[in-house]
Amino acid sequence: MSLEERELEVLIGPQHPASGHMRLVAKIDGDIVVELRPNIGYVHRSVEKLAEVKKYLQIIPLVERPSLADTTANNLAYVMAVEKLLGIEPPPRAQYLRTLLAEINRIHSHFYGMGIHGVMIGSSTAYMWCFGDREPLIELAQELTGARLTYSYIVPGGVRRDLPQGFEDKVEKVMRYLENRMPDYFDLYFNNPVTRARLEGVGVLTKEDAIKLGVTGPNLRASGVPYDVRKAEPYAAYPELDFDVITEEAGDAFARVMVRVREIQESIKIIRQVLKKIPDGPILNEKYMKMIPPNLRKQVEETGHIKFPGVFANLRVPAGEAVARVEGGRGEVVFHIVSDGKMSPYRMRMVTPSFRNVILFEHLTKGARVADIPAIYGSLDYFPPEADR
Amino acid sequence: MQDLLSIIMEPYVFVPLIFPGITVAFLLLLVIIWLERKIAAKVQLRYGPLYVLKPLGGAIQMVADLLRYLFQEPIIPKTVDKLAFIMTPALLFGTAYLPTIAIPVSPTFYAFRSDLSLLIVLALSTLAPIFTVVMGWASNNKFSLIGGIREGYIVVSYEIPMFLSALSMAVLYGSLDLVEIAEAQKGIWGIFLNPVAAITMLVLMYMSTSKFPFEIPEAESEIVAGAYTEYSGILYGLVMGASYVKLYVLSLVFTILFLGGWNPIPGFMANDPLLPGVLLFIKAFIIIVIGAFLRAVYPRFRIDQAMDLGWKTMLPLSIISIFISLVEVMIMGGA
Numbered sequence: 001m002s003l004e005e006r007e008l009e010v011l012i013g014p015q016h017p018a019s020g021h022m023r024l025v026a027k028i029d030g031d032i033v034v035e036l037r038p039n040i041g042y043v044h045r046s047v048e049k050l051a052e053v054k055k056y057l058q059i060i061p062l063v064e065r066p067s068l069a070d071t072t073a074n075n076l077a078y079v080m081a082v083e084k085l086l087g088i089e090p091p092p093r094a095q096y097l098r099t100l101l102a103e104i105n106r107i108h109s110h111f112y113g114m115g116i117h118g119v120m121i122g123s124s125t126a127y128m129w130c131f132g133d134r135e136p137l138i139e140l141a142q143e144l145t146g147a148r149l150t151y152s153y154i155v156p157g158g159v160r161r162d163l164p165q166g167f168e169d170k171v172e173k174v175m176r177y178l179e180n181r182m183p184d185y186f187d188l189y190f191n192n193p194v195t196r197a198r199l200e201g202v203g204v205l206t207k208e209d210a211i212k213l214g215v216t217g218p219n220l221r222a223s224g225v226p227y228d229v230r231k232a233e234p235y236a237a238y239p240e241l242d243f244d245v246i247t248e249e250a251g252d253a254f255a256r257v258m259v260r261v262r263e264i265q266e267s268i269k270i271i272r273q274v275l276k277k278i279p280d281g282p283i284l285n286e287k288y289m290k291m292i293p294p295n296l297r298k299q300v301e302e303t304g305h306i307k308f309p310g311v312f313a314n315l316r317v318p319a320g321e322a323v324a325r326v327e328g329g330r331g332e333v334v335f336h337i338v339s340d341g342k343m344s345p346y347r348m349r350m351v352t353p354s355f356r357n358v359i360l361f362e363h364l365t366k367g368a369r370v371a372d373i374p375a376i377y378g379s380l381d382y383f384p385p386e387a388d389r
Numbered sequence: 390m391q392d393l394l395s396i397i398m399e400p401y402v403f404v405p406l407i408f409p410g411i412t413v414a415f416l417l418l419l420v421i422i423w424l425e426r427k428i429a430a431k432v433q434l435r436y437g438p439l440y441v442l443k444p445l446g447g448a449i450q451m452v453a454d455l456l457r458y459l460f461q462e463p464i465i466p467k468t469v470d471k472l473a474f475i476m477t478p479a480l481l482f483g484t485a486y487l488p489t490i491a492i493p494v495s496p497t498f499y500a501f502r503s504d505l506s507l508l509i510v511l512a513l514s515t516l517a518p519i520f521t522v523v524m525g526w527a528s529n530n531k532f533s534l535i536g537g538i539r540e541g542y543i544v545v546s547y548e549i550p551m552f553l554s555a556l557s558m559a560v561l562y563g564s565l566d567l568v569e570i571a572e573a574q575k576g577i578w579g580i581f582l583n584p585v586a587a588i589t590m591l592v593l594m595y596m597s598t599s600k601f602p603f604e605i606p607e608a609e610s611e612i613v614a615g616a617y618t619e620y621s622g623i624l625y626g627l628v629m630g631a632s633y634v635k636l637y638v639l640s641l642v643f644t645i646l647f648l649g650g651w652n653p654i655p656g657f658m659a660n661d662p663l664l665p666g667v668l669l670f671i672k673a674f675i676i677i678v679i680g681a682f683l684r685a686v687y688p689r690f691r692i693d694q695a696m697d698l699g700w701k702t703m704l705p706l707s708i709i710s711i712f713i714s715l716v717e718v719m720i721m722g723g724a
Contacts, residue, residue, distance in 0.1 A: 010531050018610035031692060120610045122601065122689030128433035194602045194687045197694055370535070371691040374610040 007034055010370075014042050018120050018374050021384040024361065028370055036365040036373065038358055044388040051348040056082055056315040057155070057308075063335075063350060064150045067386040069112040071150050072098075072105035073328025074335075074350070079154045080235060080324035081335040085317045086156060088285050092237075094158035096278040099237040101144060101153055102326075103267040103274070107178070108137040109329030110218075110260040110381075117257065117378030118189065121198045126189045133181055136174045143167060155306070156315065157285030162304030168275050175268045182265070190261065199254035203364040203376035206251060215360060217331020217353045218259040219380055223251035229327035241273050253379035260381070288312075314343055330354055330381050354387035404500035408666055409489040409641055417637055417674070418630050419451040425681035426450070432685035455626065463622030466529070473527035478620065478627035481520040485631040488513040488638045493568045494666035495651050506567045507559055510642055511552055517635055518544045518597075521606065524628070525616035536615020539692055540606040543596065546699030551593035553707035554586040558646045561714040567642075571650030580647040582717060586710035587647045589703050591676070594643060596695065598636040600680045602687035603695055636680055640673035648672045 010026045013019025023039035047066055051059050063078045064071040076098055083089070090098070111134040118126025138148050143164055145151040153160050189195055205215065210223035220227055228245040230238045246262045248255035282289055284306050291309035292300060300307055319341040326333045331353025338347040357380050364376050396402055404410055423438055427446065430437025438447030465474060491509040493499035503509060518540055525537015559565050561583060562573040570579075580587040596603040607615040614620075617628050644650055649672075651665030658664040690698070 008531060010535075017613060118688070122604060122608065122610070123687070124429065125433050125685050126688075128435060132434050188686065189688075192687065194690055198688055198691060369691055369693065371605075371608065371611050371689075 006030075012373065013039075018377070020377075020382075021388070024373065024377075026365075026370070026373065031369050031371075033365045033368050033370060033373065036361055038361040040358060040384065041388055043385045045385075047389040048348055048350055051350075052344055052346070055313075055343050056317055056345070057312050059345070059348070060152050060155065061150060064152060065385075066389050067328070067330075067333075067352060067354075067383065068149055069383070070105060070109040070329040070386070072102045072153070073326050073330075073333045074352075075152065075154045076102060076236070077324045077326035077328075077333045077335045078337075078350075079156055080326065081322045081337045082156050082317060084322035084324060085320055085337060085339050087318070088157050088287060090158045090285055091282050092279045093162075093281045094283045094285075095237040096274050097144075097159045097163070097283060098154055099241070100271060100274045100278075101141060101151065101159075102236065103270045104137050104141050104144075105151075106329045107264050107267045108134045108141075110264050111137070113330070113378075113381030114257060114260055117375075117381070120374035120378035121195070123189055123192075123195065126185075129185065129189075133178065136177060140167075140171060140174055143170065155284075155308070155312070157288045158283045158306070160306050162283050163278075164304075171271060171275060175271060178264070178268060182261070185261070190257070196254065198371075198375050199257065199379065200250075200252055202253045202372050203360075203368065203379060204250070204252045205360065205364060209363065210251070213359050213363060214356055215331075216356045217328070217381075218246075218263065219256055219331065219357055219360065221246055222248045222255040222259045224249045229325050229332050233325055235324075235326065237274065237277075240277065241270055243270050243273075253375055256379040256381075316341065316343060317345070328353060330383065330386070331357065350389055352386045352389060354383045355389070357382055358387050400494075400498055401500045403498075404492070404494065405490050408494060408670070409492050409638075411486060411489075413670070414486050414489065414634050414637055417677070418633050419449075419455070421633055421637075421677055421681060422454075423448060423451050424678065425684060428678070428682050429685045458623045458626035461622040463620075463624045466619055468529045469619065470527040470529070473523055474619070475624070477520045477524045477527065478624045478631075481517055481524070481631045482627045482634065484513070484516040484520065485634040486638065487516070489641070491567070492638070492641050492645070493571070493650075494669065495662050496568060496572055496665070498662040498666070499568060502568060503566065505565050507555065507565045507570065507642075507646075510567070510638070511555060514635065514638060514642075515544075515548060517631060521616050521628075524620075528616065528619040530619050532612040532614075532618045533616050535612050536606050536618065539612075540616060542692060542696060543599075543603070543605060543699075546696040547593040547596045547703070550699060550703040550707040551590055551597065553704075554589040554593070554710050555642070555646060557583060557586045557707065557711040557714040560711060561717060563718070567645050567650075571645045571652060574649040575652050578647060578649040578652075583647075583710055583713050585706055585713055587643075589706045589710060590643055590646070593699070593703055594636065594639045594676075595680050595683060596699070597639065598632045598680070600636070601684045602690050604684075604689045605692050605695055608689055633677075636677055637673065640676040640680075641669065643676055644669055644672040648676075 006029050007027045010028055012024040012026055014023050021043040025037045025039055027034040047062055050062060054062060060075060063074045067074050111130045115127045115130030142148050145153040205223045207224045210220050210225055224247055226245045226247045231245055243266050246259050246266055248259050288309050291311055292307055296307045317339045319339055321338050323336045334351040336349035337345050340346040360380055365373055427437040438450035441447050441450045441453045488510040490500050491506045521540040522537045525533045558579055562570045564570055599606055620628055651668045654665050
């Protein structure tokens, strides 16, 4: 029998319980994957083109939508690029609030990824636990921003809302809950012999390959490359905070999960520091604060909820180019904005971590078993809408 | 009426139709699937089935599901092998429940008594997987095909060690008659005499009925629903029920082999031919519930890992269990 006859082409998705919004074209020989090509683009929504006809403030909700579960990173990176063009800096308190939301978001984004991964290898308990424990963090974000997922919290020059009253105590309660909860995850899921058997040594990404393929985020750090935008090019309040870049050496699916778990612990550390160090002061740049009408400004100072100054409606950004990078939950988010001085960007480029990681599907599954496909897929925390944009 | 009742109470009618046959199997199906979902929900910090009969925690959820299966259109794709596609669910369910006829209810109540009833039960229980493989082929779907083949691979890796560990108990008791085996455990249960055989058989039972962590032929995230992918309506209801019925049958066998069957019989039950069956059922039910609980604990193995477990761990263990039996027979025979 020739090789071609031995191979069976299986189309996994887009109507498949575990494919997500994409199709995986797998060629399998018995139980061995000969080739797996991801067929992406099913949820392309033309964010970059739409941005060219939308006003600068309208783009904030637009860029958030593709990366559900990890929206703050996109929000922050976009606004940072706009701020670079505007030449304004947010006040220190706003920087800390941005960091706070980014870290809350990172934790629940990691829970989201680990939960999906859990159910992909058959542990419905890991799935339910992760999604259940994601809830307190979403509640926190809701209390802070008013929305559960798409916060649109970060605006040019600052943030939309100040800390609510008694927020510190609520955060501390959630953080303590998470710390007490983590051992349960280890007992039932991470140290489960079946989990270990399914994930250890599966989908190994070597350090050299990880760098060569331009992989980003926890997937890169799981291969032993200590690269994190928060350290490499610090932004927001990160330069003033003390935290470690988490790396694992093994580079397999289990290492990728472990990086996420340890990053959750690191994020808890960061959130505590933020709440301890956060300075008093305004949450919106002075320039914009002055533009708010006096009676409304009084209201803003009382409630801590920003009323947008009129200039935001038709925000004009000086001509030029700006690039901003942010370390999101899934990896590095890059925004490149080209402005020609009009009310919409001339061109906006949005590079999401999932798009950079999609190459791993083909690279890691070669020679793996059919059952490893979901185990590797889940470990990448790949999110099709984020890659398709 | 009296005549009808007396006919039903005849062992050769009662066993296949009531207990351990179709009626109890069916009721168990309704309870165990609900219980499995409820246990998993408890571990996973959620409610599980709730709204169908709320005071009892959604206890008749499966009745509602069954009604849905009954009235849902069973879609038969154009490209399938029609005869095989339609026949296999019924045959699968039928063969899964067939071994119950050879299972005794009490020392005096059985459909028929045979010197070889253990062998008959085991032999009949091997029929069902054939239909899963046929199903995978008849569905004309790649996922079904992979699922059918996986079932085939799993069968060859659990069947031999499972039978060896079951037969090691026959060696120990010097009989293949289930009634005699159960009666031999009046004092000490088989699980204490040969724990290796008990563990081997328990694990392989869950493997043979696609319980977690061995839910490999139906792995949802890999091959949709394996051999059952194309099935819908009551046809799917039947194939889904079949593995539970098979677990029920094997649990009864396990109870008789290792947990003393109906022993020890309390005094008030001693004179009734049927009541000891209640004990048998309760013990088997506990074994099934343990299987249902595993869903909340384990992810699923990869197929090569499951086969490794079958061939490299369970087969040696089952051979060891035969030696344990032989040694015990020699010691006890000598004494």
